[in-house]
Amino acid sequence: MRLYQIHRRPQTRRHLPRNGVRIPIYNQTPNPDITRSPWRWRRRSATYSPHRRRPRPPQPTRLTTTREPWPHTAAPPRSAAAAASSSPAGSPLLRPPPKLGDAGLELLRRFANVDCAYELTAEELRAKVSLVDALVVRSATRVTREVFEAARGRLRVVGRAGVGIDNVDLQAATEAGCLVVNAPTANTVAAAEHAIALLAAMARNVAQADASLKAGKWQRNKYVGVSLVGKTLAIMGFGKVGSEVARRAKGLGMDIISHDPYAPVDRARAIGVDLVSFDEAISTADFISLHMPLTPSTAKLFDDETFANMKKGVRIINVARGGVVDEDALLRALDNGTVSQAALDVFTEEPPPKDSKLVHHEHVTVTPHLGASTSEAQEGVALEIAEAVLGALKGELAATAVNAPMVPAEVLSELSPYVILAEKLGRLVVQLVAGGSGIKGVKIGYSSSRDPDDLDTRVLRAMVTKGIIEPISSAFVNIVNADYVAKQRGLRISEERILLDGSPEIPIDSIQVHLANVESKFAGALSDEGDIRVEGEVKDGKPHLTLVGPFSVDVSLEGNLILCRQVDQPGIIGKVGSILGKMNVNVNFMSVGRTAPGKQAIMAIGVDEEPEKEALKLIGDIPSVEEFVFIKL
Ligand SMILES: NC(=O)c1ccc[n+]([C@@H]2O[C@H](COP(=O)([O-])OP(=O)(O)OC[C@H]3O[C@@H](n4cnc5c(N)ncnc54)[C@H](O)[C@@H]3O)[C@@H](O)[C@H]2O)c1
């Protein structure tokens, strides 16, 4: 591994951030440059962070490492090219193109410590990943389950600087509560242009003729090509790249058909493309261009059987992923003439073995995964991923999140006070459960005048889940892994909308949380149906508890809470207040709810400090107090 620095700011403790985050830019392919630069990230005191962690036990070593650069002493000698990359800025000739575009790197550097490294072995990546908060990779770095395990919960975001996320274990990321974001749009045109370049180069034997002429030959007869105009091109995968290829190929006079089980017919029709079945596409096309993602269902989709059903002499372009083609089958199809030519930018194994028969086949044109490699695309991708990663670190839900609900920023901002309310209600309700009674079913109700389609509650559900699970386990829960963690713990979360007749301006009137089939340590919180039930509202931007069991209360959900059930009679409030006052516990809120005068009542008392056990005992000893519970919010 080579690891060295091309840019370094003075590195003293004074210069280091209080809450440093560290983002490495890793790539395991040869030839990128390497940059390392310590810089600052100041964590904002955001009101909501889906990535907020439970307080960690003191871990001095790890905390120190967040503020310091990785050791430089172990860096082995650098190659000339790499050394050139670390030369003073200003000499473009001495600087190979950066792996992540400068604009993106600069943006990242404004907010965090950034280390760039390449040619890391899997082992080296695992060793480094526990020191970082975010990881930015391109397609060559495999972010496996082992990488997430090695991160030991620190890694909060993986940024894939590109489209394909087949190199990231999404399930493992989700289980680890790590958000994965990609940069899905910035390289679309570059990939489409490369597909067209390969299509034309293959049809006219450009690469072969170039090599032949450079070898001193003049072979005009050997390299007679085929025309594109009037030929049928089948686009397999009519997504962003596929549809851009279609537009361009139309301009070349080709007839375009496409197969994509999920593409909207209207979008294809608007470009003048017919969506057809897989069999029709492969059996009628003269050229087939692959543009689907690599997934378990597309792996080796193009196998012996598929090639056998193609039109004799078909030509194939693959700018998607090598893994969608069975490369041995393609070789056989090339050898027996079923496929007359192939143009490949991507391979199952990258780089492919040096002696790969496919790469050296005379009817195959190859490029080393260059689809996204234009300076424009790389700048765009770098900016797109830098913004997504920084946004995610700040607690915003990135629009390009791959393993979490994409909640637009404006929706999140509108819902942010309800997000806090949801988590507080979860924390409250779980502390009302009697020890030993397992929680199985959670029902969350949202009373709202909004059309259900205009109210995205996924983030609220996640926060109720977080509130319920975190106080009773060591699990770290966020929007990414909330559903997964709930499922793992056998927690069934259901949601219900209660449609009100009010103004849709206010997104939510109240949120209710019910726990069914559990015993409560505070009988006053049981509804008539026997569920533990709490309800809250947002008032003046702050979360308030408004209902406990059948009792209406109104107490701000901040700090700590004492709930007392007593027989409604004069003087109790004064008695409780004076006990707390004597113990130096500041009461910030107090509210009494009762079913009827002189009957049962509930007193909800918001306190800043946690009262001594003695104070709680004294409250419990007041004769008319029937039960009480202390809750940390
Ligand atoms: N070579 C490169 O450098 C390069 C650059 C960009 C993208 N890519 C790759 O190109 C592919 C497409 O990228 P994109 O940005 O257009 O993605 P996209 O998600 O916009 O489009 C993919 C399309 O494939 C379709 N699809 C899924 N399964 C399919 C199947 N079984 N059969 C047919 N279609 C199927 C989807 O419905 C979708 O419309 C990805 O594999 C991506 O990784 C490669």
Ligand SMILES: O=C(O)[C@H](O)COP(=O)(O)O
């Ligand atoms: O999926 C992609 O975006 C492309 O394959 C580009 O990958 P790269 O970042 O390794 O160039």
